[in-house]
Amino acid sequence: MKWFIKKVLTILSVYYANMLEYRAEIFLWVLSGSLPIILMGVWVEAAQGGKFVLSATEFARYFFAVFQIRQFTNVWVIWDFEKEVIEGKLSFKLLQPFDPAWHHIARHIAEKFTRLPLAIFLTVLFFALYPQAFWIPNILNILLCLMTMVMAFTLRFLIQYTFAMGAFWTERATAIQQFWFLFDIFLSGIAAPLDVFPSTVRDIVMWTPFPYTVYFPVALLLDFPVNIMSGFLIMFGWIVIFAILNRWLWKLGLKQYSGMGA
Structure with a gap:
C-alpha cells in the first residue's frame, strides 16, 4: 500500500509541476469555458421581463455555479489519447507496469489543483460585482456537491475516454466527442437549467447521463428540489456502464493497435 501511495504521489507531483509551467495557458482554458457567464446575462435579463421558475438572482447563482463546477469536471483526454495513438506514443506507455489511463487521470487531477486559486479569485470577483447573488450554502449541500x-x-x-477508444479504428475520434457535445450543451444544464424544461422532457432527460455532469451537482449546491438518492443511483449506474464499455473497447482496440504493427 505504501508503495502504491508513493507512486501515486510521485505521478501527481510530476504532472502538477508540468501544469505550473503552463499557468498562462490554463488561464486561457478557464476563460474559454465562460459560456455559462454569457448565458447568465441572457437569462437574468429574460427573468426580469418574464415569468420563469427561477428569479433573476437565482439564474445568476445557477450559471455562476455551472461555470465553477465545469472548471473542475472538464475533460480533454480524447484529444491526448488520439494523438498518442496516431503518433505511436501509446506504445511506450504500454511498456510501463500500469494502465496508461492513470497518466491521463493524474494529469487531469493536477490541472484541477492549478485552477483552484483562480476559481477562488473569480468567486470573490463575481460576488463583488454582483453582491445580490451572494449566498452561503449549508454544509450538507456543500458536501453533497463535492x-x-x-x-x-x-x-x-469515462464517457470521453470510451469515445477515445475510437482512435484505434479512426484518426478522427474527436468527431465523436464533438457530436456528443451538441446534446451535452443543452441536456446537461449548461445552456439552461432543466427546471425551465417541460416536466415530461425533464423526466426523460434525468435518465440520461447528461444532467449528472453539470445540473445535478449545481442543483445540490443551490438546494434545488431533486431526488438525491435516485440521482446518485442513476449516476453510479452510468459510471459502471461506461467503465465496462471502456474496458471492452480497450481490449479490442489493443488487438487492432498491435495488428497495425505498433
Whole structure:
C-alpha cells in the first residue's frame, strides 16, 4: 500500500509541476469555458421581463455555479489519447507496469489543483460585482456537491475516454466527442437549467447521463428540489456502464493497435 501511495504521489507531483509551467495557458482554458457567464446575462435579463421558475438572482447563482463546477469536471483526454495513438506514443506507455489511463487521470487531477486559486479569485470577483447573488450554502449541500463533482468528473472522464477508444479504428475520434457535445450543451444544464424544461422532457432527460455532469451537482449546491438518492443511483449506474464499455473497447482496440504493427 505504501508503495502504491508513493507512486501515486510521485505521478501527481510530476504532472502538477508540468501544469505550473503552463499557468498562462490554463488561464486561457478557464476563460474559454465562460459560456455559462454569457448565458447568465441572457437569462437574468429574460427573468426580469418574464415569468420563469427561477428569479433573476437565482439564474445568476445557477450559471455562476455551472461555470465553477465545469472548471473542475472538464475533460480533454480524447484529444491526448488520439494523438498518442496516431503518433505511436501509446506504445511506450504500454511498456510501463500500469494502465496508461492513470497518466491521463493524474494529469487531469493536477490541472484541477492549478485552477483552484483562480476559481477562488473569480468567486470573490463575481460576488463583488454582483453582491445580490451572494449566498452561503449549508454544509450538507456543500458536501453533497463535492461528492457529485468527483462522480461527475469520473463519469465525464469515462464517457470521453470510451469515445477515445475510437482512435484505434479512426484518426478522427474527436468527431465523436464533438457530436456528443451538441446534446451535452443543452441536456446537461449548461445552456439552461432543466427546471425551465417541460416536466415530461425533464423526466426523460434525468435518465440520461447528461444532467449528472453539470445540473445535478449545481442543483445540490443551490438546494434545488431533486431526488438525491435516485440521482446518485442513476449516476453510479452510468459510471459502471461506461467503465465496462471502456474496458471492452480497450481490449479490442489493443488487438487492432498491435495488428497495425505498433
